[in-house]
Amino acid sequence: MTLALLHTSPVHVPVFDGLRDRHHPGLDLRHVVAEQLLVRARAEAPEAVAGAVRDVLAEAVADGAAAVLCTCSTLGGVAERHAAELGVPVLRVDRPMAAEAVRADRIVVVAAVESTLAPTLDLLRDEAGDRTPSITTLLVDGAWDRFLACDHDGYLDAVAATVDRVDPTDGGVIVLAQASMTDAADRTTTPLPVLSSPRLGLAAAAANAVRRHG
8 A cells, every 4th residue: 555745845755754654654655756846836836837746646646656645735735636537535735734723713824935825825714614713824034045955953943933923822823834844843932732734644645545445
């Protein structure tokens, strides 16, 4: 049973391997890293790479993937729309996190890349349904430049500092919009819940792969 993961950065590979080892032993993960997809999506728009995303997903399915998990929040919505034509579950990593976040009345979305904001907001509104939680966004200034420069600690520290500037007296939850931000939660001091996507997203994708394989 194979679960394919579409990444736009190689930093996600050890993160998801570690989660698999801890929570889903025996699950075969096949990592596909396509950094150029995010580069193009940021320069143009996520929809501009829809065909390229579909081709990458189709290749993973042809190679035997029972399900596919897109770990890029910018491209997640584009990816999951191809599920019907590909014939296997295609999931975005941040949907389970969004489903948990919309239980709160106030959500603060923290992102390092501006192209992530619109897809994340659309996802939260979709999961909220008839509910209308207050949603605000914070873009971490300079964080993505640090990420691209492989300054991982600087990147996480910048994210954590932005999280800690959120006024906790207003309540609610904080959403880390990108999977690469996950470890920043351990560096924060906020009393508010800080949600990230990898663990929840992998669990949902693993369950779909099991059902598909079974």
